[in-house]
Structures are given as structure tokens and as C-alpha cells.
Amino acid sequence: MSKLAASALASAALSLALVTVWAEPSPEPSSPRDKTGAVAVHPPNPHYFQTAEGKPLLLLGDYTWGTFSDVDYDYRAMFDTLRANGLNFARVWVFWGNETGFESQRPPQNYHRANVVPYLRTGPGVATDGQPKYDLTRFNPAFFARLRAVCAAARERGLFLQLTLFDAWMIKHPHLWRLHAYHRDNNVNGVDGDPKNTDKGTDGEQGFCSLGNPPVLEAQKAFIRQTVDAVNEFDHLLFEIANENYYSAEWERHLCEFIHEYEKGKPRQHLVMPLDLPNHDYGGIKTYDFQQLHTSLLKARALNQPLLFDTDGIGNPDDATVRKAAWTAVVSGGHVSYLDDSLQPGSEHQGDERGSRRATLREQLGHLATFVHQVRFWEMEPDDTLVVGNGHHSEGFPVPAFASASAQEIVVYLPEGGEVTVDLSAVSGALTVKWMHPVEGTTTPGGTTTGGTIRTFKAPFGGDAVLYIRGNR
Known part of the structure; x- marks a missing residue:
């Protein structure tokens, strides 16, 4: 995770409006x-x-x-x-x-x-x-x-x-x-x-x-x-x-x-x-x-x-x-x-x-x-090291979870849902957690947590899921 904090992408201007993607x-x-x-x-x-x-x-x-x-x-x-x-x-x-x-x-x-x-x-x-x-x-x-x-x-x-x-x-x-x-x-x-x-x-x-x-x-x-x-x-x-x-x-x-x-x-x-x-x-x-x-x-x-x-x-x-x-x-x-x-x-x-x-x-x-x-995906880098493990298994094999992050945001996609363990050891301060349902398009608050350690998150619904973690800007 430390490489993300040092990434040149993290220094990109944060004043860009979200709508600039579209x-x-x-x-x-x-x-x-x-x-x-x-x-x-x-x-x-x-x-x-x-x-x-x-x-x-x-x-x-x-x-x-x-x-x-x-x-x-x-x-x-x-x-x-x-x-x-x-x-x-x-x-x-x-x-x-x-x-x-x-x-x-x-x-x-x-x-x-x-x-x-x-x-x-x-x-x-x-x-x-x-x-x-x-x-x-x-x-x-x-x-x-x-x-x-x-x-x-x-x-x-x-x-x-x-x-x-x-x-x-x-x-x-x-x-x-x-x-x-x-x-x-x-x-x-x-x-x-x-x-x-x-x-x-x-x-x-x-x-x-x-x-x-x-x-x-x-x-x-x-x-x-x-x-x-x-x-x-x-x-x-x-x-x-x-x-x-x-x-x-x-x-x-x-x-x-x-x-x-x-x-x-x-x-x-x-x-x-x-x-x-x-x-x-x-x-x-x-x-x-x-x-x-x-x-x-x-x-x-x-x-x-x-x-x-x-x-x-x-x-x-x-x-x-x-x-x-x-x-x-x-x-x-x-x-x-x-x-x-x-x-x-x-x-x-x-x-x-x-x-x-x-x-x-x-x-x-x-x-x-x-x-x-x-x-802001354009400020992110995919980073497999963020995903420590995925607790949901299918036919005996771990289901992969894919992560991308900047110094401000982390996105983890779980194709089969379940739970995922994320390395937040390089992140400090309070973090806001949300889950997004890819089928329904709904968002479920996941509360807050803090960085500095490894934490496990479990999707509140079945099927594939998106975990979104955001720090204070």
C-alpha cells in the first residue's frame, strides 16, 4: 500500500470535478x-x-x-x-x-x-x-x-x-x-x-x-x-x-x-x-x-x-x-x-x-x-497487494478480488461477493466504507473504520459486490 501513497497519481489535482469523467x-x-x-x-x-x-x-x-x-x-x-x-x-x-x-x-x-x-x-x-x-x-x-x-x-x-x-x-x-x-x-x-x-x-x-x-x-x-x-x-x-x-x-x-x-x-x-x-x-x-x-x-x-x-x-x-x-x-x-x-x-x-x-x-x-x-479512476493504480485474502470460496478455490487505489480512494471488486480482507496498514485516519450493488445499482453504507491495520469486510448482500473505501480529502 505504501507505493500508492507515494505514487505520482496521488498528487494529481484533487479539484477536478467528478463529472469530468463524462x-x-x-x-x-x-x-x-x-x-x-x-x-x-x-x-x-x-x-x-x-x-x-x-x-x-x-x-x-x-x-x-x-x-x-x-x-x-x-x-x-x-x-x-x-x-x-x-x-x-x-x-x-x-x-x-x-x-x-x-x-x-x-x-x-x-x-x-x-x-x-x-x-x-x-x-x-x-x-x-x-x-x-x-x-x-x-x-x-x-x-x-x-x-x-x-x-x-x-x-x-x-x-x-x-x-x-x-x-x-x-x-x-x-x-x-x-x-x-x-x-x-x-x-x-x-x-x-x-x-x-x-x-x-x-x-x-x-x-x-x-x-x-x-x-x-x-x-x-x-x-x-x-x-x-x-x-x-x-x-x-x-x-x-x-x-x-x-x-x-x-x-x-x-x-x-x-x-x-x-x-x-x-x-x-x-x-x-x-x-x-x-x-x-x-x-x-x-x-x-x-x-x-x-x-x-x-x-x-x-x-x-x-x-x-x-x-x-x-x-x-x-x-x-x-x-x-x-x-x-x-x-x-x-x-x-x-x-x-x-x-x-x-x-x-x-x-x-x-x-x-x-x-x-x-x-x-x-x-x-x-x-x-x-x-477518480484516472488517479488510481490497480494493486493486488491490497487484497490479503477473500473469505468466500467457490468449488474449493479462492474467489479473486480486484483492487485499485489512490491516496484518497480504494475500490475492491468481488466477482462472487462474500468477504475480503484489505491491507489498510499504510492508510491513516478515519475511513468511510460503502458497498455498491452492481445488479441493482444501490449503495449500502458500511460505516466507518480506521486505517493502520488489516481489516476484513463482508458484503451485506449476495452476488458480486463493490467495496468502496474513502479517506478524508
């Missing part, structure tokens, strides 16, 4: 504060973000695949849902690569998506989906108008967006790659994202995600320039190069640096993943194993970058599992980005833009958001 970008892009700046890494604690105004920011997100790209998706309804539950972040796919999402002769029965694409389909010639070929030098005004509208709608609701520029999941499926705008048969420009004829775009040497295909790379850069030009005025964005790129880290880094260089002469300079922070697949963080999630987040702190716990690819388990993982991530110094299939309309996922099927989970994530309003 900041709403102004809807007026022409206002003086909006002319420069964007979401950035928080200098006093680089594991957190800060707004364009320099206010500390912890991201709690809920998102789906088609927010922007599905032409019929009601993104305003989705954003209203996030705002109503206190959430402040969404990951947004920008360019999937094709328009229809299936081969025209074999559409799946439950398919309900039509993607907006950034290129005009002028021909001459017919693409593999039966429509005119793409011209990769002629951009689709409707695409960029919708992108700006999505960004503006998010800003009006105080939401921050992660714009995923390319998708590398689709290119590994031959039936989807054949529909891609960068497939040799689908554009009039001679651009071929698969010169080795692998029937995919995944070749890391000369494929879609590579530095070894100059025509593809130049087309990608032209698209990036057009996208940056369209959204540079917005201060609530960060860029992600690609979803699920497992083929060329060099390609991703090159495009990150390209964006940084291109934005140097522009009003705003945005963060870009995976250069300024790890991408959504960073090692070990993507898991519903709470202990592994906690351990991986602590290990990755050496990067000195914000860490996103993103659930893309690990499924949609029951409410309790998602809730516990989200709490574990936050108390372990991370941020949360939950891929929520209930927000995706259609029979495949039985969803809608308001995520009705998982409204209860979203309400519980909202309780986490409320707690985040009240605690």
Missing part, C-alpha cells in the same frame, strides 16, 4: 474550443483518455456491426439508448468492402443488411454481384454525408466513437472476398487485392492488408484522406485501421503513421489504433476469464497506453458474465467496449436498434457508468 462534446463545431484538439491520451495517467478540453475520460462502450454501414440502421435510436444508460462510447465499422454482403445468386435466408460503400458504381462492366463495377477514384457523396451525420449525432449525445476504417474479417471468406471492391473483377481501375489468386484478400505480402501491393495501398490512402477530410472537425473520434488484421502489422502501422502525417496540417490530430493504443485483439485482454482479464490488463500497463477490453469475437454470454467482466476491466485500469448483438436488427440476432433483448444488461452497465462518475 464530457459531452459541443454540437457547435465553430465554437472557439472546437477549432483544435481531439480525444487524446491523458498525460498524468496515460492509461486513460482525455477530452479535447483536457478532462479525464474513461470509455464504457456498447456497439454493433452495422451502426454506420447498414443503410437502414437507425443510429440515432441506438445512440439514444446508449445515452439513456449512461454509456459514452461506440465502435463503428466504416468500410466493410462490399455492398450486398452475399453472392447475388445465393443470399442467406436471414440476411438483412445492405452496406453503404465509399465508391460510385459507374462501370463499364458488371461486378460479381451483378451491379456496375466500382470506380475507386470516384467517391460516393452519400457515404461521407452519412458518416458525418453519424459523427454529429454521436457528438450531440455526448458519445465518443472509434471509427474502424477497414474490415479484415470479411476478406478471409472467399464468398465475401469475391464481392469486395478491391477484387480484380469488381473495379474499373485494375486494382487487385489478391494477385496470388488465393481467393482471399489475406496475403500479408501482396494482399489487401499488405505493403507489397502499391495500387491497393494508394487506393486505401485515397480513401483514408477522403475520410479524414470528412470528419476532421469532430473532436470525439479515434481511428482504428482495421478489424481483425492478422496479416501484416507493418501495413497497419504504416497507415497509422500516414494518418498522423496527413493530419499534421489539419485542425485536429486524432489517436490511431494500433499505434497510440493497442487494437481490439491485443494479447490476453479479450477474455471472459476474470482472473486472466485482470492479469492481462496489469501486464499490458507497461505499454503506458489506454487499454480497451473489447468483446468482439468472444461471444455474448449471460448478463452476469458480461457485467462481471466489465467491472473487472474497469477496476483493473481498463476501458470497456462490448459488442452487443442485441443492437443488430434482423432475425439472425433477434435484435433492434434499442437492444431490447438485453435491456437488463445495459441497465447494469449503466450502474457501472454511474459509479465511474463518482470515482
Whole structure:
């Protein structure tokens, strides 16, 4: 505990208002504060973000695949849902690569998506989906108008967006790659994202995600320039190069640096993943194993970058599992980005833009958001040495408890509840104790205690629990 008292984080200005965790970008892009700046890494604690105004920011997100790209998706309804539950972040796919999402002769029965694409389909010639070929030098005004509208709608609701520029999941499926705008048969420009004829775009040497295909790379850069030009005025964005790129880290880094260089002469300079922070697949963080999630987040702190716990690819388990993982991530110094299939309309996922099927989970994530309003996590460090033991056992094994602390506050999360023993030997004076119920969102006073020793606390209710200990400021 003594290292916490000496931590540089403890010397952070205590006058910061609690509300600074949650900041709403102004809807007026022409206002003086909006002319420069964007979401950035928080200098006093680089594991957190800060707004364009320099206010500390912890991201709690809920998102789906088609927010922007599905032409019929009601993104305003989705954003209203996030705002109503206190959430402040969404990951947004920008360019999937094709328009229809299936081969025209074999559409799946439950398919309900039509993607907006950034290129005009002028021909001459017919693409593999039966429509005119793409011209990769002629951009689709409707695409960029919708992108700006999505960004503006998010800003009006105080939401921050992660714009995923390319998708590398689709290119590994031959039936989807054949529909891609960068497939040799689908554009009039001679651009071929698969010169080795692998029937995919995944070749890391000369494929879609590579530095070894100059025509593809130049087309990608032209698209990036057009996208940056369209959204540079917005201060609530960060860029992600690609979803699920497992083929060329060099390609991703090159495009990150390209964006940084291109934005140097522009009003705003945005963060870009995976250069300024790890991408959504960073090692070990993507898991519903709470202990592994906690351990991986602590290990990755050496990067000195914000860490996103993103659930893309690990499924949609029951409410309790998602809730516990989200709490574990936050108390372990991370941020949360939950891929929520209930927000995706259609029979495949039985969803809608308001995520009705998982409204209860979203309400519980909202309780986490409320707690985040009240605690200065950006002044804290996760510290396993605070937890001496956990008296509750499950199947013969100790249930872990995860702790984070500053000189003023201690938060302990117990995924299975019960009791926990906390080392308060380095803390002096009177301490106020509270318990927070992650399911109900209620707070139960736990009385007062004093520091200077080891003390055991027992949750006054069953299930997972949050212990909050606060000293006098």
C-alpha cells in the first residue's frame, strides 16, 4: 500500500470535478474550443483518455456491426439508448468492402443488411454481384454525408466513437472476398487485392492488408484522406485501421503513421489504433476469464497506453458474465467496449436498434457508468497487494478480488461477493466504507473504520459486490 501513497497519481489535482469523467462534446463545431484538439491520451495517467478540453475520460462502450454501414440502421435510436444508460462510447465499422454482403445468386435466408460503400458504381462492366463495377477514384457523396451525420449525432449525445476504417474479417471468406471492391473483377481501375489468386484478400505480402501491393495501398490512402477530410472537425473520434488484421502489422502501422502525417496540417490530430493504443485483439485482454482479464490488463500497463477490453469475437454470454467482466476491466485500469448483438436488427440476432433483448444488461452497465462518475479512476493504480485474502470460496478455490487505489480512494471488486480482507496498514485516519450493488445499482453504507491495520469486510448482500473505501480529502 505504501507505493500508492507515494505514487505520482496521488498528487494529481484533487479539484477536478467528478463529472469530468463524462464530457459531452459541443454540437457547435465553430465554437472557439472546437477549432483544435481531439480525444487524446491523458498525460498524468496515460492509461486513460482525455477530452479535447483536457478532462479525464474513461470509455464504457456498447456497439454493433452495422451502426454506420447498414443503410437502414437507425443510429440515432441506438445512440439514444446508449445515452439513456449512461454509456459514452461506440465502435463503428466504416468500410466493410462490399455492398450486398452475399453472392447475388445465393443470399442467406436471414440476411438483412445492405452496406453503404465509399465508391460510385459507374462501370463499364458488371461486378460479381451483378451491379456496375466500382470506380475507386470516384467517391460516393452519400457515404461521407452519412458518416458525418453519424459523427454529429454521436457528438450531440455526448458519445465518443472509434471509427474502424477497414474490415479484415470479411476478406478471409472467399464468398465475401469475391464481392469486395478491391477484387480484380469488381473495379474499373485494375486494382487487385489478391494477385496470388488465393481467393482471399489475406496475403500479408501482396494482399489487401499488405505493403507489397502499391495500387491497393494508394487506393486505401485515397480513401483514408477522403475520410479524414470528412470528419476532421469532430473532436470525439479515434481511428482504428482495421478489424481483425492478422496479416501484416507493418501495413497497419504504416497507415497509422500516414494518418498522423496527413493530419499534421489539419485542425485536429486524432489517436490511431494500433499505434497510440493497442487494437481490439491485443494479447490476453479479450477474455471472459476474470482472473486472466485482470492479469492481462496489469501486464499490458507497461505499454503506458489506454487499454480497451473489447468483446468482439468472444461471444455474448449471460448478463452476469458480461457485467462481471466489465467491472473487472474497469477496476483493473481498463476501458470497456462490448459488442452487443442485441443492437443488430434482423432475425439472425433477434435484435433492434434499442437492444431490447438485453435491456437488463445495459441497465447494469449503466450502474457501472454511474459509479465511474463518482470515482477518480484516472488517479488510481490497480494493486493486488491490497487484497490479503477473500473469505468466500467457490468449488474449493479462492474467489479473486480486484483492487485499485489512490491516496484518497480504494475500490475492491468481488466477482462472487462474500468477504475480503484489505491491507489498510499504510492508510491513516478515519475511513468511510460503502458497498455498491452492481445488479441493482444501490449503495449500502458500511460505516466507518480506521486505517493502520488489516481489516476484513463482508458484503451485506449476495452476488458480486463493490467495496468502496474513502479517506478524508
